[in-house]
Amino acid sequence: xxxxxxKTLLILLLVCMxxxxxxxxxxxxxxxxxxxxxxxxxxxxxxxxxxxxxLVKSPSDPxxxxxxxxxxxxxILYGDNTWQYYxxxxxxKVSNVFEDHWVENVTNPYSIQQSDLPASWSIWLVDSLDQxxxxxxxxxxxxxxxxxxxxxRHQGVDLPLKTGDxxxxxxxxxxxxxxxxxxxGNLVVIRHENGIETFxxxxxxxxxxxxxxxxxxxxxxxxxxxxxxxxxxxxxxxRYNGFAFDPQWLIDFKTGELRHRLFVLKKKYFNIYSNxxxxxxxxxxxxxxxxxxxxxxxxxxxxxxxxxxTLSRIARNNGTTxxxxxxxxxxxxxxTLRIGKRLRVR
Numbered sequence: 001x002x003x004x005x006x007k008t009l010l011i012l013l014l015v016c017m018x019x020x021x022x023x024x025x026x027x028x029x030x031x032x033x034x035x036x037x038x039x040x041x042x043x044x045x046x047x048x049x050x051x052x053x054x055l056v057k058s059p060s061d062p063x064x065x066x067x068x069x070x071x072x073x074x075x076i077l078y079g080d081n082t083w084q085y086y087x088x089x090x091x092x093k094v095s096n097v098f099e100d101h102w103v104e105n106v107t108n109p110y111s112i113q114q115s116d117l118p119a120s121w122s123i124w125l126v127d128s129l130d131q132x133x134x135x136x137x138x139x140x141x142x143x144x145x146x147x148x149x150x151x152x153r154h155q156g157v158d159l160p161l162k163t164g165d166x167x168x169x170x171x172x173x174x175x176x177x178x179x180x181x182x183x184x185g186n187l188v189v190i191r192h193e194n195g196i197e198t199f200x201x202x203x204x205x206x207x208x209x210x211x212x213x214x215x216x217x218x219x220x221x222x223x224x225x226x227x228x229x230x231x232x233x234x235x236x237x238x239r240y241n242g243f244a245f246d247p248q249w250l251i252d253f254k255t256g257e258l259r260h261r262l263f264v265l266k267k268k269y270f271n272i273y274s275n276x277x278x279x280x281x282x283x284x285x286x287x288x289x290x291x292x293x294x295x296x297x298x299x300x301x302x303x304x305x306x307x308x309x310t311l312s313r314i315a316r317n318n319g320t321t322x323x324x325x326x327x328x329x330x331x332x333x334x335x336t337l338r339i340g341k342r343l344r345v346r
Contacts, residue, residue: 110242134256156237185227248276
């Protein structure tokens with residue numbers, strides 16, 4: 001009786017939440033792209049916290065599926081009274097990201113110049129509808145990090161494994177490539193709704209075909225050593241608009257955790273000499289310097305010159321000195337004050 005009551009209450013709660021979902025007041029159906037400054041103001045702190053893998057899991061089997069007002073979004077109920085949202089394969093059809101630059105036999109279908117990209121932008125990795133699963137948990141090979149290697153660009157990370165180990169889709173998306181492709185060997189490329197593409201190379205077996213819709217945590221293939229490889233490992237890449245960046249900005253492969261729900265991607269990360277381990281401390285330092293500059297700007301005070309004003313009068317009325325006024329504004333003590341001119345007084 002208690003289990004039935006709990007299930008009834010859960011269903012009522014989800015029905016109410018589904019109404020909010022359709023009205024756009026509770027959950028974002030599509031990933032949101034916003035500028036970095038606004039992101040820090042409007043995104044709740046939990047959006048910046050790391051997440052375990054998989055993001056949502058239940059030891060129980062599904063016992064029911066509920067419709068929502070959005071025909072492409074369902075609610076799955078599990079036997080232990082947990083639940084999660086599920087997007088049906090038809091959901092992909094409403095997103096242009098799975099149509100633009102969609103080519104099934106090349107690794108980079110884009111024709112975008114890096115100079116045309118903004119300096120940075122914010123991308124949702126997961127939300128209430130999208131999940132995450134680490135593709136493979138393990139230590140990155142010492143010579144398998146993102147960066148230059150033997151005169152070539154190594155555009156991902158290499159994770160040693162045993163042939164036959166399962167490889168998981170990191171995020172929900174649609175398979176754009178699934179074929180044997182040169183040095184990559186057996187390669188699967190998945191495009192995700194936020195525009196990021198993930199690459200899974202050197203597989204011994206591919207479990208998916210072009211056009212398949214996969215959910216985070218689906219086994220898309222088995223680890224191996226196909227292509228240009230010296231031993232069994234997963235070569236994993238993350239790309240945006242065709243440009244690769246260090247996957248460690250997204251994932252801690254030792255623990256399997258996703259570092260952020262909301263990721264601030266910077267154009268400089270596309271540089272082959274830019275990787276997470278080298279740049280993270282610089283990012284923290286830059287963030288602290290930015291905060292100090294923001295505090296300094298917030299403390300600034302300005303005064304607009306009016307008729308009859310002198311430097312000594314302005315200094316006296318604003319609790320400062322003529323010498324400090326001149327320093328802050330780059331003027332001399334004999335400077336002529338023009339009515340309407342803005343002077344920094346603090």
